[in-house]
Amino acid sequence: xxxxxxRFEAEVLPHLDAxxxxxxWLSYAxxxxxxxxxxxxxxxxxxxxxxxxxxxxxxxxxxxxxxxxTALKQQRRRAFVPLPEENDAQDGYAMTATTPDPENAxxxxxxxxxxxxxxxxxxxxxxxxxxxREIEEMDYRQIARVTNVPIGTVMSRxxxxxxxxxARWLQEAEGEPHAVR
Amino acid sequence: MRCAESLRVQAYFDAEVDAVSAADIERHIxxxxxxxxxxxxxxxxxxxxxxxxSYARTPEALRARIMGALDQExxxxxxxxxxxxxxxxxxxxxxALGAVGGTAIAxxxxxLLLVPRLNNPLLDxxxxxxVRSLMPTHLIDVVSTDxxxxxxxxxxxTDVSPVVADxxxxxxxxxxxxADYLDHQRSAVVVYQHGSHIINVFSWAGNERALPNxxxxxxxxxxxxxxxxxxxxAVSDTAWDxxxxxxxxxxxxxxxxxxxxxxx
Numbered sequence: 001x002x003x004x005x006x007r008f009e010a011e012v013l014p015h016l017d018a019x020x021x022x023x024x025w026l027s028y029a030x031x032x033x034x035x036x037x038x039x040x041x042x043x044x045x046x047x048x049x050x051x052x053x054x055x056x057x058x059x060x061x062x063x064x065x066x067x068x069x070t071a072l073k074q075q076r077r078r079a080f081v082p083l084p085e086e087n088d089a090q091d092g093y094a095m096t097a098t099t100p101d102p103e104n105a106x107x108x109x110x111x112x113x114x115x116x117x118x119x120x121x122x123x124x125x126x127x128x129x130x131x132x133r134e135i136e137e138m139d140y141r142q143i144a145r146v147t148n149v150p151i152g153t154v155m156s157r158x159x160x161x162x163x164x165x166x167a168r169w170l171q172e173a174e175g176e177p178h179a180v181r
Numbered sequence: 182m183r184c185a186e187s188l189r190v191q192a193y194f195d196a197e198v199d200a201v202s203a204a205d206i207e208r209h210i211x212x213x214x215x216x217x218x219x220x221x222x223x224x225x226x227x228x229x230x231x232x233x234x235s236y237a238r239t240p241e242a243l244r245a246r247i248m249g250a251l252d253q254e255x256x257x258x259x260x261x262x263x264x265x266x267x268x269x270x271x272x273x274x275x276x277a278l279g280a281v282g283g284t285a286i287a288x289x290x291x292x293l294l295l296v297p298r299l300n301n302p303l304l305d306x307x308x309x310x311x312v313r314s315l316m317p318t319h320l321i322d323v324v325s326t327d328x329x330x331x332x333x334x335x336x337x338x339t340d341v342s343p344v345v346a347d348x349x350x351x352x353x354x355x356x357x358x359x360a361d362y363l364d365h366q367r368s369a370v371v372v373y374q375h376g377s378h379i380i381n382v383f384s385w386a387g388n389e390r391a392l393p394n395x396x397x398x399x400x401x402x403x404x405x406x407x408x409x410x411x412x413x414x415a416v417s418d419t420a421w422d423x424x425x426x427x428x429x430x431x432x433x434x435x436x437x438x439x440x441x442x443x444x445x
Contacts, residue, residue, distance in 0.1 A: 005255050013400035020239040034243050041247050045254055112233045134230045140197055155188050162226050
């Protein structure tokens with residue numbers, strides 16, 4: 001293993017999980033995310049010599065976003081892929097089933113699933129900005145770099161996605177009795 | 182209709198404003214009920230997202246695939262698409278010969294310089310053993326948070342008797358032990374949990390060979406040290422400082438209790 005490879009592994013690969021999560025938020029389809037991440041890591045490796053500055057994470061995630069757009073263009077697909085059907089089926093099952101497990105745990109699992117579903121339903125450009133801020137804890141400048149939009153756009157997308165998630169979460173909570181269709 | 186200050190309030194919430202603007206915004210929030218409510222909403226959304234949203238990690242299969250692709254990439258530095266069109270007019274073999282020659286020379290030097298440190302099969306063994314341990318049901322042979330259970334178990338199942346201690350107060354919880362075949366012997370592995378990270382502490386009977394330097398490989402950190410006749414390596418994807426924190430604790434105990442680290 002040469003020196004470049006060793007440096008790459010030490011500096012870039014610790015952000016592999018962040019890159020993987022980001023790819024999932026972009027496409028929400030696990031298989032696609034795999035290919036995008038692999039392509040991004042290879043491109044990052046080839047361009048590693050040109051990396052300036054220390055913000056490796058934002059740099060790597062920007063490459064993931066590039067690879068994602070390229071893949072989208074190639075496949076001419078719509079940007080938003082809904083969650084697979086069986087998840088919906090599971091949701092319905094979990095809500096109607098009278099399982100004997102501890103109630104709290106089961107409610108908590110339902111909440112997690114509901115939340116994941118609501119996140120998945122956000123438009124991609126809202127979902128990515130929101131998750132980069134709240135889960136990856138990036139600042140506005142980093143998010144602007146990763147998503148390639150001005151900081152003002154980052155701020156308005158953040159505001160809209162937070163408001164939308166909050167509203168849908170409330171709706172879901174109020175509509176609980178009707179959720180069992 | 183939203184308050185005109187809502188984006189500034191959000192920036193304040195995200196710690197994106199300087200102290201002067203922050204004071205300004207705080208004054209505004211005092212008499213704007215709408216912005217007070219907004220601040221609560223922002224807090225609530227953040228709490229729910231950080232607590233309940235799925236936190237995906239790279240599947241091991243994908244990680245392995247990527248490492249394989251990187252191996253290929255570093256083994257054959259092909260001329261990439263960035264080569265300008267008129268350079269392509271040169272016969273392919275000239276470029277190829279040049280590249281091969283240059284690479285061969287570079288590779289020879291790299292080989293001479295780096296092989297003793299980087300091409301150490303022990304590193305591969307350790308990383309593989311760590312990754313394997315993270316697969317379902319491979320992590321722990323003896324489940325216990327009690328060192329008086331874990332340590333005697335090693336006596337019957339491994340060739341060494343390493344330092345075993347629980348550091349729960351310091352954030353490193355002992356969760357069990359395991360036997361792994363490593364460096365041609367039955368090595369002992371003490372397993373700790375630190376936050377959501379697993380730390381495997383491998384130990385084996387030392388020999389004359391120099392211990393590798395601390396290194397990061399495949400995204401995992403490996404920290405080495407010697408205590409008595411045993412060699413240790415802590416492996417994890419946790420941050421370096423946190424890994425070294427555990428190493429320090431273990432070394433301190435090993436130094437105090439030298440007989441603990443004698444081979445059986």
